[in-house]
Amino acid sequence: MELIAELRRLHFVEKVKISELARRFHLSRPTVRKHLQTEGDPVYPTRKQQPYPQLGPYRDRLREWLEFDASLPRKRRHTAQRLFERLQVEGYRGGYSSVQRFVKVWKSARTETPKVTQVFVPLVFSPGDTCQFDWSHETVVIGGVEHVVKVAHFRLSYSRKMFVVAYPRETQEMVLDAHIQAFAFFGGAPKRMVYDNLKTVVDTIFLGKERRFNRRFMALASHYLFEPVACTPESGWEKGQVENQVGNVREWLFTPTPHFDSLVELNVWLAQRCEELARRAHPEQASRTIAACFAEEQGCLIPVTARFDGHVDDMRRVSSQCLVSADRNRYSVPAQWANQVVSVRLSADRVRMVANDDIVADHARCFGRGQLICDPWHYLPVIERKPGALRHGAPFVQWDLPVPIKVVRDRILKQDKGDRAFVELLLMARTLGDSGLETLEVACELTLQSGVICAAVVVNAMQRLTEASRPKTLEPAGASIPQLTLEPVADCSRYDSLRGVTYVH
Template structure:
């Protein structure tokens, strides 16, 4: 700077490589991790942040930026240059919208490794999230997930944004027109919220929840979570959602997500009773007192 203050020529920034003196001795470890994890499924690979935290355990005292640059350079050499799409960020009013999505995760329940479904909710204004785990993705579980989420939030937003999942949308018509599932609409009318279905293959219309799916997989399900039952897993997930809300808000850096949620919560619509999401159907009992439900047989009283 002192040199260029005494000249009229335009300064030229000539440095071609960012030095990383503190990362130097840890580069071998970091590269070994990257080489090992490139053969794992994408969901099980650590991000630059998780690699940085791992290096801190090994004794690294440098900055995260050095690790991030190293990982980015390693990926560019390995995969070649990539193009990035640009999007206009969406802005939501307080109490207005919530986004919903499913993800599949790998956990161990009562000693048995299995793939489960996780329901994700995210209030678009405050970024407060809620997740709940289920063995499958049936309509009854969609209803139960909404009951749990509204109880966790202490109210109902005006709109909820969905993919075109079958439990919600029966038919995709022209443009934004949809024919919603009648049973699902009964729940929407019970809680008085407006369902909104995204355009097919347009994940950016609910980009917050798409981003949350990847973050939750990294934060909560890597390495594999192990619990005795689904009840214990869901209790832990609700606790972690409250803990993660202490992080800083992504746009208002001076405040936490919890502080934003405290302002948004009074604007959510209150409800007095949860929706009963059971499905009722007439069944014939066999001569051995069994009924068949969802490809399973259950015994019933002989009388």
């Protein structure tokens, strides 16, 4: 606009000719005439259709992704940045702005409802003071099957260091285990933890900020010495950092849907990605990375002196089949506890039964429904009295024994009283402790090599494998072997005299 004003002043006031103005300002004469006729702000023509010289070959691919996203829930859709990164993998060499404009035009054509904006107050946190927690539901493919996993999010408010871990459920033992994993990852606990009012943490909501927290959760807080703080209901902005992290993590880590062989593999990958994302610049301290700020904050965290046992107790009665129901599945307990009450301790990955302050059974936790998880050793006292149950008993049919033991078992069960004979082998293996099954496997291999397969041969092999070795005969050092000076001479005359004796009956 300054140029137009100068041209008009020189021409109309100082009477400078158009050709002289064009030469002086390096403009064409038609351009000078147009500027001389302009009195207000210049109006430039706008393009009705935006050309895409670089994006052109990829517009159909981009449109295909956008149409597929439209059929998904909003939280699983791609952002423009994520679409740009995927196009780069496809070979796109253009800029991000072209992708952003195309996505904007495509979405505006669908007349989506505009977002409602709110105004917030910026917050400042000191190192080690606050950490925010939240859950999210993400879609992953585990073992070839699509699952919806529950992801626990932690975010240190000062350094912005984050930690995420996935679980099958949002139950209380999962909440406890997530805190244990997070504090181990951070190398300490913050002074305050901020939550929304989830039921596994808060039992009762009173007026204002007053809450009644869950007793088991307060045991966790007492162990790690942090103060739990609950937000005002429906006020997620009070923990806005972790709320924002949920969307970012979904974009960065779960779009497109990742594939893993197991949940453990997924969590290992998530921990690695948290470390990698910490190399990014801090959102407020642009000259430093998140990792550098975390190194400063880590020294202000409360040290972790011992690991908390994050389990939830429940009293259950053992059935006559030596089974206890826990989380819609049944787990076995040693036969001596049948028809008695035991304490079931549910943790994130284990199910333990406790009686008289001793752990009587320990199983890996199953997250299906209606599953039967049995330890065959729990039923040995039963089949000792009822050996016929060995053939069709669920614990023994499902028992994944080594191949040599299976072959010998099948041969022995075809023999007369083979059920009882094989039970005696299992009882003998149990007396050997942890190495019993391994010893039985070796004994069965030796029996198969001998060609004579029966329980007595297996027992003999196990005894030879477990018998104590005889000590070697030691000779005194420096001592010589004594020698006979007078060797004895055989006297056969006594035998000859006996031959002449007459016996009287």
